[in-house]
Amino acid sequence: MSHLPILPVLVPSLAAIIMLLPPLAKSVSRQRTIAWLAFAIMAVVCWQLVASVSHGTTIYVLGGWQPPFGIMLLVDHLSVMLVVLTTFLAFCACLYGSAGEELTGRFFYPLFMFQLMGINGAFLTGDIFNLFVFFEVLLIASYALLIHGGGKEKTGAAFHYITLNLLGSAFFLIALGTLYGTLGTLNMADMAAKVATLPPEEQAITKAGALLLLLVFGLKSAMLPLHFWLAKTYSAAPPPVAALFAIMTKVGLYSIFRVFGGIFGADAGALANMADAWIWPLGLATIVIGSLGVLASPSLRLLAANVIIVSVGTLLLSFVVSDGQSLSAGLYYLVHSTLVGGALFLIADLIKVQRGSAQDRFVIARAMAQPGLLGAMFFTAAICAVGLPPLSGFVGKALILNSISEPLERTWVWSSILLSSLIALVVFSRAGTSLFWHLSGKKAGETKAQPAQIAAIALLLLVTPVITVFAHPVTEFAQQAANDIADSMHLVQDIIAHPPEVNYEAH
16 A cells, blocks of 8 residues: 555645754744755655656545545546646745845745645645645745745735735635536536436536636636736745745646546537636637737846746647647646746846845946846846746747647637747846846846856756756656546546445555
């Protein structure tokens, strides 16, 4: 009996609890040590998860209660890909935070661990109610992390962020109650089986509950018109927190993929692919509004936040074009956009510190203490964000564009993605000129980046050439992840129909 699937949730939660015990609660250095130990264990866990998923999907049943009644974790290619991505991003963000951000407020590392626990749990759960529970765990941690260190800007952004997410949580519960009332279950696979045979008189109320879920997930993922909170919130957050938040929109996107690809997918009978008609125009509009935000961004932090909005629109389109056949390309692009987005927030912080009162705004300012180093980092991140060859941004967008077969789809998607890339190219060129060449002539600043900060950014940026060189195995894994959205539902349905004699784990 293997308990590997529960470890991505259990390890960070235990680490956070240990950090809050009296001997460690007031010692940042000891908390940091526990955090590094937790990440070392998580590295081994991630390695084992990648190895285990090659043998098939794993269903982990807590307490021996078989689905659809018990709490179930689902370990397939999609969940493993996102758990590994989250763990790596969280490690880099913590590494950056260890250079000083950890001291600006209390409980930096415990909050990071609780956030990691919530995100991993959301990616692993096979039950929509427990998806709600893990949403709340990660959101509560994010509320505290957002205002870590205090300040008027953080407090204002946190107020709007918390208000919107509390409203989203209320709608989430209403949607769950609606779906449970018609389907009698909240296990995703069991829901998928019952949706297909739903009587006509209950289809309308089920569709209403599902569309309410789309509203909630759209808010979490920053899909238009629910995107307006992201730019202000991410730009105000502490730098390592903003970097970790780059994965937060992907939790909402993952939920859309899982629910509307698995439950309300091609096998859902009268409600099959019901969200596509909404996601199509909203995905296009999200790219457009994100591109306008990129064009109007007055600072590098806001530019990075709007780049994330553009990536959300791109990923939404990859889910619906070519009858979902572009999703594997979108998952490759998801890995790229998450890491590059996180790197941009960290680079913006170093530039902000070294430019003095001008911070990271696109105005004339004094020279930086390390213009060569920061310029190289910015140039690499800009190439990735724009999607220029030869790095992973180009590969991801090329895969999405190449996967489109329908002429009408090709017209809309090609034009929106290519135009957004052109706008990003112009804006990043302008940003680089303003930040590194438009100098006031004043004495250069003396504050330099610490080794931990440089290492964190370098690790994030290093992944882009790695997944470019190894694009073939990465895209194969992404293809299997896309296929698992439906295949994993079928596996669980078989287990529900024919429960195994051995509890806890079934392959």
